[in-house]
Amino acid sequence: MTHHHTTLTPEALAQACSNAMHANDKATNFLGMQIIKSTPGFAQLTMRVRNEMLNGHDVCHGGMIFTLADSAFAHACNNTNKVTLASGCSIDFLAPAREGDLLTATAQERSRSGRTGVYDIEVQRQDGTLIALFRGRSYQLKGTVIPEETAV
Template sequence: MTDEPASAQRLAEQVRDGLWAGDRASQALGMQVTEIGPGRAVLTMRVREDMLNGHGMCHGGLIATLADSAFAFACNAGNELTVASGFAIDFLAPGQLGDLLEARCTEVSRAGRTGVYDATVHNQRGECLAVFRGRSYAMRGKPAVASAGR
């Protein structure tokens, strides 16, 4: 008898490592994957000066990118190639220079080829800056990371 939760966790970690190796966008923005598991991921990003918009706040597109990256890691954690089919985001408060933003994404539903994932983005003070809902589409029979176990 296999230890399915531990096996699913190991797979999620392998997928994280494989996806991260090629994720130049998230790396360039200074993101880090701080947690990964089946259907869930947590990523962080420090707001730098080059991330500020004309109002001196973190550009909303970069907050959305952080949430989208957490979504990508969460929905691919089972090693089935999965892409976004769309997302919506609501901004609740601005990010400021120096803030450490955390996007926490969890699977709400996965049925057939489609899934729904929710993420929240908080700053280091626990203030919620954004809520995100992503919709995913899985490519059946294709691994997210070829070297990860199935």
């Protein structure tokens, strides 16, 4: 009897993890974020700035930009199928985003050893302007994002 067991490539696993997380992420979906790319230790998400995301100065609320960066961070550190949470993060706001802008957050793993990791996330406007720099520190828990395939 032949078993057709296929192990996912790291890239396919990353995408599967991101798809599973995104499907269950109410905040990310509420804000209209989309996953552009998810590969091991890397993720790119976009978000269109809507009217209800503006602060009292008519620019995108910093918390919304933070949330976009935080979501990209989450995908970059969970897409190797190890449940990982943020232990801390910081953000620098460099330029404003306005209603209608399409923001892209690009997250890149800088270091991962033991249970901890460091990730850098850049948020850019559609014209390439750097809007924010976010650094996240991660801590890996027990468990997987999606069920591990059982080898037969």
